[in-house]
Amino acid sequence: MTVLRRFARPMLASLFISGGYDAVRDPARLVPEVKSFVEPVASSVAPRTSLLPESPEQLVRLAGAVQLGAGVLLALGRVPRLASLALAATLVPTTLAAHRYWTIEDPAERDEQRAQFLKNTSMLGGLLLAAADTHGKPSLxxxxxxxxxxxxxxxxxxxxxxxxxxxxxxxxxxxxxxxxxxxxxxxxxxxxxxxx
Known part of the structure; x- marks a missing residue:
């Protein structure tokens, strides 16, 4: 099972490392996709807490940084359970922001967004399994x-x-x-x- 983990974790993390890097490097490119979801969050939640930036671009960059960092940690096998939970926590709002297929009228685009939504749901399942993996040791x-x-x-x-x-x-x-x-x-x- 150790060999399987050694290959599976980097494979699971690869999408997050790539997407996180893109979001950190060029968040403005992603903002139009998620603007309708991110702006209400940025305007309602961010002023109440000093942890979240108010700018949608900065929120996208923050989520990308978390995905990049947690993805690297997961790929290297460092605190994999915590890294998996961090990735899962960023995946849910990212999926709801970028792949809201139920709001799209064009059938072809709706099908594409539904496929992306289901892919992210599958990734979430894999992350939750990785977060629950105790390396064969008894759970806490x-x-x-x-x-x-x-x-x-x-x-x-x-x-x-x-x-x-x-x-x-x-x-x-x-x-x-x-x-x-x-x-x-x-x-x-x-x-x-x-x-x-």
Missing amino acids: AYRTRGAAGHASDAVAAQAQSVVDHAHAVAHRIGDAADGAADSTTAAVGAVRKRLH
Whole structure:
């Protein structure tokens, strides 16, 4: 499976590296395709946060930079799960902005945009699989459940040890109390004999 990952990750990342590079280098070329989607986002979201630029061109450049960087990381196998999630996060708005086939009236262009939309949907599925890939190791949730089970077993064993120790102490106290009672009874019996 390691060999498969070594080839599959760069193949999956190649489209994002190429598209991200183009978007960073020449965002103005892509703005007309996505303008109807990007402008409302830029005007409504960007003023509320300092993280997003207001210019549609800068938003396209930012998405391209994320795709380029995350694509390179995925291709190199560096933090592949995080890189896959970053690519998936940029792919959704990119797809909705550039391939809105349901708004196109020309049948030929609509079919082309639908094919691009479905291609991006397939890429999203591949990215989600790559994000979930644990390299054959148990997932974090599995390891957490296992650790919690071990901790629970350790606590239960420790609690049982405390209970056993408490029983032993109680037994010793009971034996001592029985011995004291027997001694007291014997002493009272001796005092009675002397008094009679």
